[in-house]
Amino acid sequence: MSSMTPDMPRMLRAVPPPERQPAIESAVLGTLVFIVTEIMTFAGLISGLVIVKANHLGPWPPPDQPRLPIEATAFNTLVLLASGVALYQAWRAYKRRPLEAKRPFALAIGLGLFFVLFQGFEWVRLIGQGLTMTSSTLGAFFYLIVGAHALHAVVAIILLCVFYRRLTRLELQPGTFLAAQVFWFFVVGLWPILYVQVYL
16 A cells, blocks of 8 residues: 555645756856956967067067066066965865965965065066067067056956955855955966066
């Protein structure tokens, strides 16, 4: 004899199906799509620079142009990489206890700000030495490529500051944090490639 009552089929139909969790957070997905488009943009800029360097007669960079600060920028590259490590540590701490992420998160922002300000200082020095957007092909590519990266870094730092404020109020959602982390990792990971192509 069946143990089902006449009302059981109706009761089973009334049970809502379990919610399906998305494979990837929408904020993270949107950030990844944006990053893919930006990778294509930077790939185009780098390709243009590589072609110009290959077709240039004589040494590159041209000897009559100001020398790019290779050593100082190498140090600044390490600062930016350290910022990425600090944000990763903040993410690990956030998963344990959100407020524990405050210190490494703030450190990531501070190191990122140092990187941008240091680059700005170098720009002022190079402009004073005569390297501008219109002074040479080197100047045009330098300010276009490095400037595009700097713009991304500034936007990312502003977002990190906004999210840090949310973190201190315990209002930062995991998906938002992860999206911010992905964007900052893009900024951090792209820079060594640009450093090698532009400075060396």
